[in-house]
Amino acid sequence: MLGRSAVVLGGSVAGLCAAGALARHFDEVVVLERDVLPPDAQHRRGVPQSKHPHFMLNSGRRAINELFPGFEDDLIAGGGMLLNPSLDAAYLNEDGWAARKASAMTMIYTSRVLIERVLRDKVRALPNVTIREDVTVQGLDLDQGSVTGVLLQQGSDLQERIAADLVVDALGRGSSVMSWLAEKGWAEPPVKTLDAKVTYISRWYDLPSEEERPESWWWKHIVIMPTLDPSPDKPDEHSYLSNFFPIDGNRAIACMGSWGLDMPRTVEDFTLSAKRLRTPLFAAAMEQSTPTSEVHLTRSTGNVWRRFDKVNGPAGLVFVGDSICAFNPFYAQGMSSASMSAVLLKQSLEKVPTLDRGFAQRFTKDQVALLKVPWTMAMARDQGYECGEGTETVSRWRQRLSTYAGGKAFQLITSAAREDDVIDEHFAKVFNLDESLGDMFRSPRVLYGLARQVVRSRLGRTTIPYGFDPMQDPPADDYTPKAAS
Template structure:
């Protein structure tokens, strides 16, 4: 069913590409306007500086992109993406020490942001009615009464529908204000997250002790005196081409900017394994640092009369702390939701925009609340969503122990593990998980068994030693 002649997508990164796939069945022509010149292969570009850091593609995102572009996952793996089970393929340092290996409900596709976008571009270019115009900067919108009718981009492009996918820095709210709409209310919370990454080639032959593919070091639970680096969240993240991204991040702390400082600081994190692994690899990049990590939700859904013929996808409407790996999956979910609403629409009237924004609000609340649950506990956080001090102290006191409780219970209880995987992958809200009687029973049972010293699966292995390679799956099952 066709709903118009032309749709325009502002922005050609992951959010814009997914949106192009969502729009293609409903318009004669879909134009994607991208400011950068796009590389033919998997290469970094100016408009996506975060591509230099690790990116998780959560299961909800995998499914959404697969629904928009059948065969995407197979193509991503064929291009070098890695299909891994983190509980078996990652060495995970949480709480007092290393966790045990065991099979779980969650698998993930590992790959760089530049590979994900290259495969997405290839899928979009297979669509005969989608055109990507490179080197084009949108400078404004055109209007007729309460409707958006086109885009100013060096020339006027008439459009029946426009989607803003221009990211955190999108100017569209300002364009709407200049045309008479009120500025949307904006919820913000910046927990002062900074992260720094460097890319490495893995050795041709992995050391015998490297059963793991991914190394994760969580911040220490120790509240006493300890090196600042013990509060870092650290990843040694595998990507395509036998490469890894070494990444260190923190909330409110200074991070290294030079290669010498990067290597020096790495030696002070909670385990020597991280620095030792880096020293066995060959660096292939400089150090890349990012501070643009605040949570920001432009509440277009609260406008009394949203502009007709305009939608928002990805960071242009709701941007998250990248630590939580929600961005691409949330954007893909919004694009798929848009396709579902377009498939039911008889026409693009005022009601369409309101219905879509209401449904999108409900979907965005899941990742937003997860981000708030962690970031609101930090004293350094600033923004409209900064809680009262008493609430911040409570969140700071309970969030890390609660997370460790859930992770511990998931090691020994398949039902808790299944629901925790759904929450992590944005398939279920944290509230729904904790409201499940069976999950609550599993958490209580684990807590009682832990108090009695009756763990099924050992944990807390010495962080100064190599993580244990033993598969404890059968122990957990018993």
């Protein structure tokens, strides 16, 4: 063991994963959570984003499974669905519906509340981990440049101190840890920011039973990409990124979001906006399902990276999840980045014989390479919007380049992936944070495949059709090549 006690601030996905990483190396691990945690898969005050869709990327699945063996099986047993998005989703891009075809990418579809419930069950099964609920963390105790404990209060009790050999900040975007350190004279880190003014709205539905669904419902998931049409007369809804997203319990979340636009807040306006999307399928799916919630709206979506690697912080303190790097939630990177950071923490602890004063700083610097991959992907899209604000805004010509990269280039990649297994494999790795965009575009084979796709498209020689009429049902034909007999 590397120490007697470790304390995790926050009991959400990042904090629970951190607890799994610490449990092997400390006699006792204490997770401090402000909320009273529900015993089942239910919403709670501290995770308002649980009311919106959450993608479980492959990298996140592997990371959590490494920390908690059997997690993926338990998630599926609880109602999660392992699907192949390019085969099981109706995908509407700029040109129309895409053709169905199996690909290298798989994904588990489920609700955020089920993910957290399964994780809590896994953490509670660890004999040396305790989750303390309804706790307010009030500060850190420092001695000679090291964090030695956490100050907290529970209910009306007097302030309490818990000794700690290592503290993990997993308090999310609103973490007060930096302000506590600044009050004690520690230098604040430089912060990278980019807020592209993303707002998204969601409403929950019970789906009709399998027997009651229309025959045309081959799909499990509907995705409507925003159009790049610059016409000022187009409806705002044509600029929405929309998902009819399946989750556990034969339910779905209808979600619409945009960059820099006002979004509907009432049920009536939500329904009208769905009818103005580029296809009638989305509104029809809502109409044939049973609503079970009001409209939930989120605007706290800016990208924020607190560069703790640029300053010398106190020993015994590390950061994971949104407390160090928060992403635009549209890109589904948060849970995976947090769990991957927890795996890095586990690996870093396995390499040291003792918990020396430099451990936290070394871990924070090592974490940069991990966070740079999702950060670069988020910037590639969000830097394309004039409404963006923050340190990472770019000139107008670079905005136009980002708009192209986030739109036309993305469309080229996805269409080429349906024709080219090599590009399909690279795209799946990039989407799942297993490879950077830069690494993908440095591959001569990928560049050749993209160029070939452009030529074939212009000559009408692609093998898989695309651009099916969005006003019609998406085609059910499966264009996956049949294995040779």
